[in-house]
Amino acid sequence: MSEHIVPIKVYITIFAALMAGTALTVVAGLQDFPGPLNVVIALTIACIKATLVVLYFMHARYSSRLIWVVFTSALLWLAILFSLTFSDYWTRCWLRVC
Amino acid sequence: MEQQREAGTLGMWVFLVTEIMFFGGMFFAYTLYRSKYPQAFASASNHLSLPLGAINTGVLILSSFTMALAVYSAQIGKRRNLIICLVLTIILGLSFLGIKAVEYKDKYVDNLIPGRLIPGRPFNAEGVHLLPGASTQNVEMFYWIYFAMTGMHALHMVIGVGLLSVILYFAVRGRYGPEYHNPVEISGLYWHFVDIIWIFLFPLLYLLGRHLAHGG
Numbered sequence: 001m002s003e004h005i006v007p008i009k010v011y012i013t014i015f016a017a018l019m020a021g022t023a024l025t026v027v028a029g030l031q032d033f034p035g036p037l038n039v040v041i042a043l044t045i046a047c048i049k050a051t052l053v054v055l056y057f058m059h060a061r062y063s064s065r066l067i068w069v070v071f072t073s074a075l076l077w078l079a080i081l082f083s084l085t086f087s088d089y090w091t092r093c094w095l096r097v098c
Numbered sequence: 099m100e101q102q103r104e105a106g107t108l109g110m111w112v113f114l115v116t117e118i119m120f121f122g123g124m125f126f127a128y129t130l131y132r133s134k135y136p137q138a139f140a141s142a143s144n145h146l147s148l149p150l151g152a153i154n155t156g157v158l159i160l161s162s163f164t165m166a167l168a169v170y171s172a173q174i175g176k177r178r179n180l181i182i183c184l185v186l187t188i189i190l191g192l193s194f195l196g197i198k199a200v201e202y203k204d205k206y207v208d209n210l211i212p213g214r215l216i217p218g219r220p221f222n223a224e225g226v227h228l229l230p231g232a233s234t235q236n237v238e239m240f241y242w243i244y245f246a247m248t249g250m251h252a253l254h255m256v257i258g259v260g261l262l263s264v265i266l267y268f269a270v271r272g273r274y275g276p277e278y279h280n281p282v283e284i285s286g287l288y289w290h291f292v293d294i295i296w297i298f299l300f301p302l303l304y305l306l307g308r309h310l311a312h313g314g
Contacts, residue, residue: 081126
């Protein structure tokens, strides 16, 4: 794979999107949404921003398959970390040991 | 050369995956305690300065942008632009740390440094407006997590600024051009990663429970 040079226009667009996302998350954070919606909205915006950074600023979109495997594996390990540890904390009281 | 470039980039990605796991543990601790003590976490979070946090987010995103432009300048062989962008990135990184230091000082003045780390100034949540159901102990827990996460993040920023200073030194000496600029690219990956961590820290630490404050 030869190196791909991202046009400067793309960087400016992504930068504008990230700034807009930050403003949006502040405005959304001050609203009172029902139930857990505030957290859901905040995390959705954060995930979109992170994805934009990874894909364009970090050039992931133009990287080889090997690099895709490596960084998507991070999500897998993170999922294992969260699910196994949470399954512990969640079920502790079921056996009345807490 | 192509293979070397790919190998270097791959190595940095592998390192970043381990970093994600490192921060993942702290994000887990946050998630767990927040789900257990939502009122205390919301009370403590409301005491943080939203304007300073939001400004810092903007500063960091801008620094990521100038970093991306630095890599771009190296790729097309514009040495002058590369140097300017690196200097801007370093200045923005230092501004972030400066604003962070102001926030830490506010916590110090308000006696919100957790535990008894500061002699004569043990943790005291008197200045925090407690929402119903929030206990002082759990507010302190929030500040432990807050300082651990933002502290580790700040440490990564310090390392990043050091890294970029080295890159700047070699850029000034004209080492990087369209043929060879992998160190710039790889340092950029690291810098963007630190930005991503903050993209998650900002809403989680500063914004959670803001809406509860004016509701009552």
